[in-house]
Amino acid sequence: MQSLEIIGLIAGACTTFSFVPQILKMWKSKSAKDISLGMYCIFSTGVILWVIYGAYINSLPLMIWNAVTLLFVLLIVYFKLRWK
């Protein structure tokens, strides 16, 4: 694998899995007061569009990274609605 591909892979892993600490924090504290619902709704919309864009240009990494991100982000939306 070329160094360029590795950079793209690590970049995608970081921006996707960065949501895990936020999920764990909310899960432990059962609190979501400071979380912006607006942010995660807009972000979800963007991520869905990235999946569609990825499908159009036949980019499997773009589709997979964004699909996984969407799962994490929707979980944060659910926690926010549950714990306010």
Place this chain on the structure above:
Amino acid sequence: MQSLEIIGLIAGACTTFSFVPQILKMWKSKSAKDISLGMYCIFSTGVILWVIYGAYINSLPLMIWNAVTLLFVLLIVYFKLRWK
């Protein structure tokens, strides 16, 4: 502009500007208790790598969207450190 480019443009705008409502919420409440510092540190790293990746592949949109995102995300990190 083709519909494909428009989808990519809206996707980028959503995932970049989604952080604005979070910034405004923190600014108004002066509170950041539920925000995960770990999330924003890992996300910043990812975004920096996307800028580098964008530079390598000569993708100006990738560089610009991620550079703007980085500004927003670093502001959230600053607020988090300031208001805990």
